[in-house]
Amino acid sequence: MxxxxxxxxxxxxxxxxxxxxxxxxxxxxxxxxxxxxxxxxxxxxxxxxxxxxxxxxxxxxxxxxxxxxxxxxxxxxxxxxxxxxxxxxxxxKEDEIQKIKLFLGSEDITNINNDRHDLEIGEIMLIQYGSLAGLECEVVKVNNENKIVVRLNSINQSITATIPPQFLSKISKAV
CATH class of the missing domain: 3.30.70.940 (NusG, N-terminal domain)
Incomplete structure (x- = not known):
């Protein structure tokens, strides 16, 4: 090429x-x-x-x-x-494409949309259950709902979705 x-x-x-x-x-x-x-x-x-x-x-x-x-x-x-x-x-990146496909293929996640704006840095979590188990995400509180954010840094985009809080476990606090 x-x-x-x-x-x-x-x-x-x-x-x-x-x-x-x-x-x-x-x-x-x-x-x-x-x-x-x-x-x-x-x-x-x-x-x-x-x-x-x-x-x-x-x-x-x-x-x-x-x-x-x-x-x-x-x-x-x-x-x-x-x-x-x-x-x-x-x-x-190939893993970013796979993350998008996982998001879209999961029945556990609702209200999927993208967000171009920089969000406040929150807690980094690990999804424990469901089709997205093992995926790291950032949690952002919006209207008292737990929203997860997966950032696609290579194209300067973010995907947000609602996920049940019992699916998440804490990893670390982002700096």
């Missing part, structure tokens, strides 16, 4: 509300892509509806193995550019 690009999960920035279309086009072109979707309730004046919305609006993760894959992904209809952090292309 060239000197500037490494193999891995790159973050493709896409046109607003084109995430699902771009994800499908990437898969049709033979590229491995990942679009994390969460179920959310949208309210209108006359009704409520449950829909699947992107966890990270305008982002689609693409597994890039060669320069050819890089250019193929960037030429997909609806794709704008690859996300850059500090002058380099944002590269999500």
């Amino acid at each position: 060239g000197k500037l690009l490494k193999t891995g999960w790159y973050v493709l920035y896409v046109r607003s509300r084109h995430e699902k279309k771009v994800d499908n086009l990437l898969k049709e072109s033979g590229l491995e892509s990942f679009l994390p979707l969460v179920k959310t309730i949208r309210k209108w004046s006359d009704r409520k509806k449950t829909i699947e919305a992107p966890l990270f609006p305008s982002y689609v993760f693409v597994k890039i193995n060669s320069a050819k894959d890089f250019y193929k992904a960037s030429s997909i209809e609806g794709a704008c550019t690859f996300v850059r952090c500090g002058g380099q292309y944002a590269l999500a």
